[in-house]
Amino acid sequence: MMIKNILTNKCPKCSKGKIFKESNIYFNFNRPKMHENCPNCGFKYQKEPGFFFGAMYVSYGLTVAQGITTFLIASPFFEERFDLRIIAIIALVLVLLSSFNMRISRILWIYFFKKL
Numbered sequence: 001m002m003i004k005n006i007l008t009n010k011c012p013k014c015s016k017g018k019i020f021k022e023s024n025i026y027f028n029f030n031r032p033k034m035h036e037n038c039p040n041c042g043f044k045y046q047k048e049p050g051f052f053f054g055a056m057y058v059s060y061g062l063t064v065a066q067g068i069t070t071f072l073i074a075s076p077f078f079e080e081r082f083d084l085r086i087i088a089i090i091a092l093v094l095v096l097l098s099s100f101n102m103r104i105s106r107i108l109w110i111y112f113f114k115k116l
């Protein structure tokens with residue numbers, strides 16, 4: 001199950017080895033540590049130097065989607081459409097999700113290019 005493997009930080013090739021060394025990839029504000037190769041099958045995660053530059057666009061897309069989703073969920077609770085408190089809630093949600101986005105965007109990037 002690919003989505004489960006992505007969400008559980010698993011190697012795209014063997015589904016056993018981990019990509020990030022840390023076990024908590026969701027709310028972990030420490031500097032992320034990645035394996036260079038899969039500890040189980042040796043699959044190379046970073047294809048070339050700067051490979052993960054493109055993952056920033058994935059992260060940006062996720063952030064925008066989460067911001068819009070948060071707005072749509074939060075706005076019915078407020079009378080004004082652009083209540084400043086909604087902005088504060090969106091900012092808080094995005095900060096809380098930022099560590100997750102950073103890691104999941106790299107994992108997604110690895111999965112996009114796993115055939116190379």
Ligand SMILES: [Zn+2]
Pocket residue numbers: 011012013014015016017038039040041042043
């Ligand atoms: Zn592997």
